[in-house]
Amino acid sequence: MEAEVGDYTFALCNVEGEVHALDGICPHAGGPLGQGNLEGNLLVCPWHAWEYDCRTGINDGDENVKLDTFPVKIEGDDILIDVPEPK
Secondary structure (H helix, E strand, C coil): CEEEECCEEEEEEEECCEEEEEECECCCCCCEHHHCEEECCEEECCCCCCEEECCCCEECCCCCCECCEECEEEECCEEEECCCCCC
């Protein structure tokens, strides 16, 4: 799932009942990660199939490539993301 807050785009993943928030833009070519598929704990970029572990943000093929992750809190039906200060 994709969410936009201010100037930020987030990818939200539900892995075994736990929701994770990641930077929603793939560093490879700017693909919209929140529109990608979830395969187990791996979020797959819809543009070029780069894969990231939703729990850590680490790229499956190169551990030196890592997405920012953000704390998430669930309140009722709301998903709250600890959003960074505005850019």
